[in-house]
Amino acid sequence: MCEIEQYLHQINASNPDITHLYSIGQSVRGQQLWVLALGLSPHRHTVGIPEFKYVANMHGNEVLGRVLLLQLIDDLVRGYRNNETWSLQLLNSTRIHILPTMNPDGFDDAGTHCQYSQGRFNQNGIDLNRNFPDAFAGLRRQPWLDEEKREAEVRAVIGWLRTESFVLSANLHGGALVASYPYDNSNGGSELVGGASVTPDDDVFVHLAKVYSHNHGSMHQGDRCDDNALFLDGITNGYQWYPLSGGMQDYNHAVSMFELTLEVCPAAKLLQSGSFLLCGQRTRVGSAFHPAGVKGRFDASGAPVQNAVVWRL
Secondary structure: OOHHHHHHHHHHHHOOOOEEEEEEEEOOOOOEEEEEEEOOOOOOOOOOOOEEEEEEOOOOOOOHHHHHHHHHHHHHHHHHHOOOHHHHHHHHHOEEEEEOOOOHHHHHHOOOOOOOOOOOOOOOOOOHHHOOOOOOOOOOOOOOOOHHHOOHHHHHHHHHHHHOOEEEEEEEEOOOOEEEEOOOOOOOOOOEEOOEEOOOOHHHHHHHHHHHHHHOOOHHHOOOOOOOOOOHHHEEEHHHHOOOOOOHHHHHHHOOOEEEEEEOOOOOOOOOOOHHHOOOOOOOHHHHOOOOOOOOOOOOOOOOOOOOOOOOO
16 A cells, blocks of 8 residues: 555545545546545535546646645644534535546656656556546536546546536646636637637636636735746636647536646656745645635425526526
């Protein structure tokens, strides 16, 4: 059992009332993709309680997100036990799912130099953030076509999205300092506005990205990470930054969920003491990106309506 697996099992065993540990599948090498759910009802969905997920280490050599999510788990549990307001509010009002490493095989292979790409890809040499069904390739008409051709880690996440009714998500990467929002791709149609590829929910995505960047110590100031570009307010449309197909945040939106890609530096696998603090990342990610929005029941009987669609007029 690896160190991260031992830690998650220990946290779960010590806090069974507010945590639930489960696996969404296996990596190519057969490593379990562990998720820790936290909340007052961690084992199952509760009507009126939004489901939120964090994913990190999609690129195995981008380790900071993994470290931050393990720290977030510790902070949430410790805060709850100490009756700290921020943790109580989050766990009382949200069910939070944390996947610290989506690419454990790549992490195991990663080097320790910032510029090394070793470990970025999975065991099969595939970039997992280019392997999801593309939102602009008929996804809405044929959502599960050729799913068996996807990488094991991607298939696991696709299955996860079917089993949980997530409303918000954050995918932590490394190498820049910016909150990126969909779309990452385009078909050259009406979604292209001023060089950006915008969703019908663009105003919501911009708001969410700013909520995170302005709760971060320096992201909203447009600070650089290494020699990367400056970003106004610390946010960017994914396509306007650099286009890509098969990305996870576009796929999340296509299956009715809001996801941001949070780029936090440094990029590569730096485990030396203190090295991951270079860009001031130690913020309470959960409280900065807490789900908000419309929720409720739709009929007088009190029975919830499954898969209801709410139109914004």
